[in-house]
Amino acid sequence: xxxxxxxxxxxxxxxxxxxxxxxxxxxxxxxxxxxxxxxxxxxxxxxxxxxxxxxxxxxxxxxxxxxxxxxxxxxxxxxxxxxxxxxxxxxxxxxxxxxxxxxxxxxxxxxxxxxxxxxxxxxxxxxxxxxxxxxxxxxxxxxxxxxxxxxxxxxxxxxxx
Amino acid sequence: xxxxxxxxxxxxxxxxxxxxxxxxxxxxxxxxxxxxxxxxxxxxxxxxxxxxxxxxxxxxxxxxxxxxxxxxxxxxxxxxxxxxxxxxxxxxxxxxxxxxxxxxxxxxxxxxxxxxxxxxxxxxxxxxxxxxxxxxxxxxxxxxxxxxxxxxxxxxxxxxxxxxxxxxxxxxxxxxxxxxxxxxxxxxxxxxxxxxxxxxxxxxxxxxxxxxxxxxxxxxxxxxxxxxxxxxxxxxxxxxxxxxxxxxxxxxxxxxxxxxxxxxxxxxxxxxxxxxxxxxxxxxxxxxxxxxxxxxxxxxxxxxxxxxxxxxxxxxxxxxxxxxxxxxxxxxxxxxxxxxxxxxxxxxxxxxxxxxxxxxxxxxxxxxxxxxxxxxxxxxxxxxxxxxxxxxxxxxxxxxxxxxxxxxxxxxxxxxxxxxxxxxxxxxxxxxxxxxxxxxxxxxxxxxxxxxxxxxxxxxxxxxxxxxxxxxxxxxxxxxxxxxxxxxxxxxxxxxxxxxxxxxxxxxxxxxxxxxxxxxxxxxxxxxxxxxxxxxxxxxxxxxxxxxxxxxxxxxxxxxxxxxxxxxxxxxxxxxxxxxxxxxxxxxxxxxxxxxxxxxxxxxxxxxxxxxxxxxxxxxxxxxxxxxxxxxxxxxxxxxxxxxxxxxxxxxxxxxxxxxxxxxxxxxxxxxxxxxxxxxxxxxxxxxxxxxxxxxxxxxxxxxxxxxxxxxxxxxxxxxxxxxxxxxxxxxxxxxxxxxxxxxxxxxxxxxxxxxxxxxxxxxxxxxxxxxxxxxxxxxxxxxxxx
Numbered sequence: 001x002x003x004x005x006x007x008x009x010x011x012x013x014x015x016x017x018x019x020x021x022x023x024x025x026x027x028x029x030x031x032x033x034x035x036x037x038x039x040x041x042x043x044x045x046x047x048x049x050x051x052x053x054x055x056x057x058x059x060x061x062x063x064x065x066x067x068x069x070x071x072x073x074x075x076x077x078x079x080x081x082x083x084x085x086x087x088x089x090x091x092x093x094x095x096x097x098x099x100x101x102x103x104x105x106x107x108x109x110x111x112x113x114x115x116x117x118x119x120x121x122x123x124x125x126x127x128x129x130x131x132x133x134x135x136x137x138x139x140x141x142x143x144x145x146x147x148x149x150x151x152x153x154x155x156x157x158x159x160x161x
Numbered sequence: 162x163x164x165x166x167x168x169x170x171x172x173x174x175x176x177x178x179x180x181x182x183x184x185x186x187x188x189x190x191x192x193x194x195x196x197x198x199x200x201x202x203x204x205x206x207x208x209x210x211x212x213x214x215x216x217x218x219x220x221x222x223x224x225x226x227x228x229x230x231x232x233x234x235x236x237x238x239x240x241x242x243x244x245x246x247x248x249x250x251x252x253x254x255x256x257x258x259x260x261x262x263x264x265x266x267x268x269x270x271x272x273x274x275x276x277x278x279x280x281x282x283x284x285x286x287x288x289x290x291x292x293x294x295x296x297x298x299x300x301x302x303x304x305x306x307x308x309x310x311x312x313x314x315x316x317x318x319x320x321x322x323x324x325x326x327x328x329x330x331x332x333x334x335x336x337x338x339x340x341x342x343x344x345x346x347x348x349x350x351x352x353x354x355x356x357x358x359x360x361x362x363x364x365x366x367x368x369x370x371x372x373x374x375x376x377x378x379x380x381x382x383x384x385x386x387x388x389x390x391x392x393x394x395x396x397x398x399x400x401x402x403x404x405x406x407x408x409x410x411x412x413x414x415x416x417x418x419x420x421x422x423x424x425x426x427x428x429x430x431x432x433x434x435x436x437x438x439x440x441x442x443x444x445x446x447x448x449x450x451x452x453x454x455x456x457x458x459x460x461x462x463x464x465x466x467x468x469x470x471x472x473x474x475x476x477x478x479x480x481x482x483x484x485x486x487x488x489x490x491x492x493x494x495x496x497x498x499x500x501x502x503x504x505x506x507x508x509x510x511x512x513x514x515x516x517x518x519x520x521x522x523x524x525x526x527x528x529x530x531x532x533x534x535x536x537x538x539x540x541x542x543x544x545x546x547x548x549x550x551x552x553x554x555x556x557x558x559x560x561x562x563x564x565x566x567x568x569x570x571x572x573x574x575x576x577x578x579x580x581x582x583x584x585x586x587x588x589x590x591x592x593x594x595x596x597x598x599x600x601x602x603x604x605x606x607x608x609x610x611x612x613x614x615x616x617x618x619x620x621x622x623x624x625x626x627x628x629x630x631x632x633x634x635x636x637x638x639x640x641x642x643x644x645x646x647x648x649x650x651x652x653x654x655x656x657x658x659x660x661x662x663x664x665x666x667x668x669x670x671x672x673x674x675x676x677x678x679x680x681x682x683x684x685x686x687x688x689x690x691x692x693x694x695x696x697x698x699x700x701x702x703x704x705x706x707x708x709x710x711x712x713x714x715x716x717x718x719x720x721x722x723x724x725x726x727x728x729x730x731x732x733x734x735x736x737x738x739x740x741x742x743x744x745x746x747x748x749x750x751x752x753x754x755x756x757x758x759x760x761x762x763x764x765x766x767x768x769x770x771x772x773x774x775x776x777x778x779x780x781x782x783x784x785x786x787x788x789x790x791x792x793x794x795x796x797x798x799x800x801x802x803x804x805x806x807x808x809x810x811x812x813x814x815x816x817x818x819x820x821x822x823x824x825x826x827x828x829x830x831x832x833x834x835x836x837x838x839x840x841x842x843x844x845x846x847x848x849x850x851x852x853x854x855x856x857x858x859x860x861x862x863x864x865x866x867x868x869x870x871x872x873x874x875x876x877x878x879x880x881x882x883x884x885x886x887x888x889x890x891x892x893x894x895x896x897x898x899x900x901x902x903x904x905x906x907x908x909x910x911x912x913x914x915x916x917x918x919x920x921x922x923x924x925x926x927x928x929x930x931x932x933x934x935x936x937x938x939x940x941x942x943x944x945x946x947x948x
Contacts, residue, residue, distance in 0.1 A: 018283065034190035035183015037415070039363045040448035044869035047363060075183035085181060093177040096838045100668030101180025102363040102415030108181065123882070130877040134869070136363050136416050137668045139845030139907075140877040142838060158882055 004068045008033070009077030017064045023057075024048045026064035027074060035075040035105045039134070046133030049106040049113075050074045056113035058132070075105035078112070088112055088150045095155070097146035099137035107133050111147045120151050166688075167681035168898075171834035174673045175688075176666075185413040188367035188384050193441035196369070197226050199431060200285035201444070202275040202292050203453060204267035207301035207525040207862020208314070211265060211294065214275060219291040224284030226438060228292070229276040229430070231264040237433065240426055241398040242490040243390075245639040246499050246521075249329030254521070256325075257317040259489040261399065261426045261433070267296060268316055268488035269525050270864055271453025276430055278442055301862030305462060305483040305522040316488055316523040325486050325495065325521035330503035330577060338516035341477035345468030349551035354934045355539045357460035357485065357856040359872060360532045362667075364415020365446040366455060370431030374439055378406050381432045385411040386421045386665050387705020390642070392697050394424040394492065400433055404697075407432075411695040414667035418846070419531040420455045421667065422707045423492035427454070452867045457856055458532020460485035461498060465543040467551050468514075475566045477514035478506055480543060484521045484529075491530035495521065500638050501536030501626070501708075507575035508544040509586045509622040509800060510566040515576045525862040531707065533846055533908040537625045545621035545913035549920065550931055559917070560620055564590060571891075579626060581798045583891040586622060589802045589824045593620065596884050597804035597822035605806070605819075606925065615809040616819070617922025621913035623803070626796035627902030628713030628893075645792035646710070647702040648719040650679070650726050652785035654771035656764035658683075658690045660722075663703015664715030665695050669839070669904065671711060674832040678716060678898065682723050684749040685763055701788060709902030712831060713797050713893065720897045721789035729781060730766045736777040737761050737769060797893045797901040801825035803844075805914040809922045814943030816852055816919055822884040823910060828892040828901035836903045840885045843907020849875035850908075851915035855936050873936070 005014035008031060015030040027033050027050065038060055039047035048059045051073040078086050085093065088111050098104040107130070114121060114129045121129065126144045135143060149155045163169030179185045216228045240259040247253055258264075263274050275292055279285035300314045307313060308323040316323055329335060342348055369382040379402055385391050388409040395409075396402040414421060427444050434442045446454065461482050468477040484498035503517035534541075552559035567586040574580045594600075602618050609616035629635075632643035649661040660679060664671055672692045680687035693699050706715070727747060734752035735742040744755045753760035769776055770785040806820040823840055830836050853873035857865040866872040892899030912935060919937050923930045923946065930945045 020283070033183065034187070035185070037187070037364070038189075039365065039415075040869050042448070042868045042870050044874075045363060045448070075181075079182050083182075085178070089181040092181055093173055096174065096834050098177060098180055099670070099838060099842065100363065100416040101176070101185050101413065102187065104180050105183050124878075127878040127880075134363065134874050134876060136361055136418070136846070136874070137842045138838060139841035139843075139875075139883065140880055141841040141882055144877060144882070 002065060004064050006067050006070050006072050008072045009074060019065060021064045022060055023062040023064045023067050024059035027059060033074050033076050037102055037105060039102065044134065045103070046106040046110060047103050049109040049133065051109060051113065056110055075108060078108060088115070091146040091150035095142045095146040095149055097138065097142040103133060103135045107135065107143055111150065114147065115151055120153060123148065164681055166686060167677055168831050170677060170832065172673055172677055172687065172832055174670045176670065176672045187364060187413045187415055188369060188382050189445050191369050191382050193369065193371055196441040196443050197278045197280060197438065198282040198285045199276050199278045199434065199442050199444045200289045201273040201427070202277065202289040204263065204270060204272040204274055206267065206296055206298050207270050208299040209267050209296035210299065211263060211267060211274065212297050213295040215293040216275065219277065219288040222284065222288040222291055224280035225288045226278040226280065229262060229434065230274070231260060231262040234261045237261060238399040238401070240424060240429065241394055242495065243394065243492045243641050244496040245641065246326050246328055246495040247639060248326040249332045254326035254495055255320045256490060257320055261429050269527050270862060271527060273426060278434055278438065301525045303524055303526065303858050303860055303862050305485055305524060308522050308524050309520065316525055323523040325523055328499050328519045330499065330517040334514065334576065335516050338477050338479050338514045341514040342466060342468045342479055345476050346471040347469045347555060349467045349547055349554055350464065351547045351550050351932060352464045353543065353546060353932065355459045355461040355463065355542055356935055357529065358458045358532055358850055358854050359452060359856050360418040360420035360455060360458055361874060362416030362418055362420060365448055365451045366421065366425065366427065367445045368428045368431045369441060369443045370435030371441045372435040372439060378408065379432050379436060380408045380410065381428055382410045382412065383428050384414050384421050386414065386417040386667060386707055387703065388665065388695055388697050389663060389703040390705050391424050391428060395429050395432065399429045408698045411665055417667045418533040419458065419535055419707060422705065423456050423530055449868055453527060453864055456491040456528045456530035457487065458529065459539060460529050461539050463543055465547050467547045469551060473555060473557060473562060473565060475510050475512040478512050479516050480506060481518045484519050485526065486521050486523055487526045487528035488523060489528045491528040494528060494530040496640065497531050497536045502540050504577050504579045505537050505540035505624060505626060506544065506577050508541065509568060509624050511568050513576060517577065526858055533843065534905045535708065537905065538909045538912060541621070541623045541909050542913050546916060549917045553931065560590065563622060579796060582795060582894045584798055584800045584826060585889060585891050586800060588889045589800060589826050592824035592886055592889055593802035593804055593822060596824060596886050597820065609808050615811055615922040615926040617807050617918040617920070617925060618804065619914040619917025619921055620802060620804045621910065621917060622800065623906065623910040624798055624800045625905060625909050627709035627799055628793050628797035628896065629708035629710045630796055631794055632792050642704065643792065644704055645790050646704055646715040646718045647788060647790045648715065648722045649701055649786065649788040650719065650722040652726055652767050654768055656689060656767045659693055660690060660719055661693045661700040662715050662719055663700055663705065664711040665706040669706065669711060670832065670835045674835055675716065675719060677831055678719060679723050682720070683727065683763060684747065709904040712898065712900045713896055713902050714791060714793055716898055716900065717896045718789050718791035721791055722787045725787035725789060726785060729785060732777065732781055733766045733769050734761050737765065737775065794895050797828070797896070799825065799827050799901040799903065799906055801906060801910055803910040803914045805911070805918040807915065807918040807922055809919065809942060811926065811946065814939040814946060816937055816942060818848060818881050821881055823886070823907065824889060825887045825903065825906055826889045826891055827887050827903045828890055829899040830887060831900065836887055837885055839903045840907045841883055843905060844883050844911045845875050845880055846908045847911025848880060848915055851912040851935050851937060853879065853936050
């Protein structure tokens with residue numbers, strides 16, 4: 001089986017994979033980083049979003065071999081080394097932007113990619129950007145609110161918590 | 162002001178940190194040493210006789226450990242049904258066998274035929290493709306009306322027909338209801354479909370079976386809302402494993418919405434196979450597999466009649482429903498269209514005569530069972546849609562018609578066998594009118610019309626029965642289980658508390674809110690209280706989480722156990738302070754003697770309980786741990802009023818939700834932030850049903866909507882911010898916290914107001930449309946507009 005090597009959350013990672021092995025399978029099964037989830041098999045739900053060379057990618061849509069040599073970031077790499085949550089993670093907790101937590105890693109990774117390219121998105125821009133991330137618990141209200149809050153905007157006027 | 166971290170505080174959730182950092186422990190994250198993987202070969206036809214299964218080639222493929230077929234499960238029990246409905250003639254429902262793997266026949270697309278266990282997931286999948294199955298196809302029974310026709314193909318050869326039951330409620334009222342409708346001044350009739358949905362929690366189902374040959378113990382890790390129920394059903398009815406030899410663990414579970422209540426064949430399979438092979442066996446559903454194996458929801462076809470007198474008072478409701486059971490009876494399926502639906506047909510209104518008839522039907526489709534709301538959304542949708550239609554026919558304001566007929570005195574015994582303890586439907590409607598800013602609607606409509614859009618306003622009320630349920634009552638109604646809950650409160654020597662609850666959290670935040678309750682009762686920091694759930698080895702007993710029952714039933718058990726703890730701790734404190742127990746006061750975690758300055762801290766008392774050097778050993782045992790079982794005396798009855806405002810693009814028929822407002826009465830609230838979140842999520846699922854979601858089978862029984870490419874899940878840009886309010890609070894009178902439950906309200910309360918708003922918008926544009934079935938898709942709206 002071919003060997004792949006990449007940098008995951010700043011650390012070197014490598015392993016032998018089948019040609020058909022998906023990046024998400026490599027991350028979950030080979031590296032044991034189980035924070036990245038699989039919620040569908042048609043690249044719709046976004047629970048598996050990670051960053052590859054700085055871009056948000058659905059890791060169920062990419063072969064592990066395609067990420068050979070890439071810089072990969074997953075949800076496990078988002079908090080500081082001492083465990084301090086990053087501002088997006090903290091906003092999700094502050095604004096109750098998660099319930100069962102299954103879609104959450106993908107939501108946080110997508111939100112990080114959004115804020116990297118659009119530091120102060122409008123509500124419509126946030127909702128549009130999340131088109132590829134499905135949440136079944138929150139009705140998106142508090143996710144949208146959390147992302148806007150993480151971008152430094154005042155969300156106090158948004159109806160309920 | 163609520164105590165910091167106590168009851169009423171919007172405490173941030175402690176479970177969030179692990180979910181936000183990728184350190185949750187979901188079932189698919191569990192991997193055991195020596196684990197093998199199973200892939201199920203599933204039927205790709207809806208109905209047929211299996212004439213041959215040839216596993217020869219597959220067995221020789223790399224990594225294959227063993228291939229199981231139905232023959233391996235002869236003598237093993239089938240998947241049981243947990244509720245037996247008695248029909249209106251007094252006979253039990255027809256109850257077909259439900260084998261773990263198909264025996265002789267397949268009855269829906271997705272019915273498991275064979276199971277391949279292999280060293281890797283890919284090897285199992287590859288080998289499954291090499292199994293040769295010959296199936297003699299039979300006509301598929303898909304449409305419920307056709308299924309009931311004489312001579313229809315039978316889903317189950319050994320049953321007399323495809324009718325599971327013909328249920329009347331209350332059957333003795335049938336004639337009086339007929340007479341009331343005959344004599345009424347006005348009767349509004351509405352035929353509607355409450356379409357089939359798929360619950361779609363974001364985490365697909367997973368099961369890992371493990372077996373310990375040394376101790377003969379089996380363990381099942383599974384994505385369940387109620388591990389103890391699975392232990393009982395699977396142990397007693399399927400595999401014959403006594404409870405003390407079977408552990409079921411439901412760790413972090415990624416949403417359920419009802420679909421993870423039920424006992425599924427895959428759980429029994431991995432437990433069985435782990436023992437047969439003496440190694441762990443893991444199954445992870447793909448989303449495509451979830452669509453053809455998770456129990457679906459709703460799927461009712463209904464005709465409702467609402468009769469009014471000359472003054473527009475409701476005098477009777479008569480409703481006839483066909484309810485799809487699918488091919489097999491899922492765990493609670495028979496109860497959903499009957500006792501969770503018929504008992505709610507009074508809604509929020511004084512209607513003296515009500516008759517509900519339900520015919521449950523077998524078809525060659527995936528089994529249908531409870532989905533968020535379970536029977537209550539189906540009731541609410543009928544009532545609230547027919548009221549709106551009646552108001553239009555009579556030329557009266559739909560809110561005024563509702564207000565005129567509200568139940569205003571409590572307790573109120575409905576004609577459909579339940580007694581509402583409290584509620585204030587006037588107050589929630591008043592609140593709704595305020596938060597929905599109904600006064601300014603005309604201006605908003607004018608503004609929309611200027612842009613060439615149609616704008617509509619729709620309201621509805623809802624009532625639900627939660628806190629499921631009094632065991633003696635549900636026993637009479639056919640439940641094969643008691644629906645109490647248990648809790649054990651273990652106080653540790655240094656004062657920290659471990660609560661073991663039979664409720665299960667899969668997004669509801671129990672680890673936070675349950676801790677708030679115990680912290681408040683004792684007056685200690687909530688961080689001293691740990692909530693444990695989801696493991697039959699740690700929690701003595703539990704009936705699990707569904708029907709918005711966790712706080713009302715599970716929370717009540719926890720309160721009772723904590724009261725026992727406090728009572729014992731007071732005895733210890735009295736001994737330590739050489740005072741009378743009657744004089745001991747507990748406040749802010751300090752026991753003091755009333756009228757003196759003597760006090761001992763919580764931690765002093767707990768330490769004394771475990772280091773009993775100075776202790777009343779003649780009166781009480783050392784230690785501080787108590788268990789309570791709580792069986793409710795009634796359901797709880799959350800209620801509310803919802804309003805939806807839509808805009809329709811007449812060019813395309815596309816409906817946009819512009820505003821959505823919810824005024825709920827949940828009784829007392831423990832964590833308002835969590836309650837808001839529950840309502841948001843329920844509303845999104847209700848709007849999803851109203852506008853987007855539809856599980857569709859074609860006439861051959863093929864599932865057309867088998868992935869997220871075809872099944873329209875609500876996405877962020879389909880939904881608005883919601884305005885929610887729960888300041889109207891009439892506490893439940895019969896549980897210690899006065900709580901009612903909030904988990905399903907949004908899903909029950911939102912579909913009717915969306916459709917009412919759509920009809921209002923179309924009518925405002927001069928389109929004489931009085932009903933469109935859900936989902937109110939652009940094509941359906943556009944077609945309705947074309948007449």
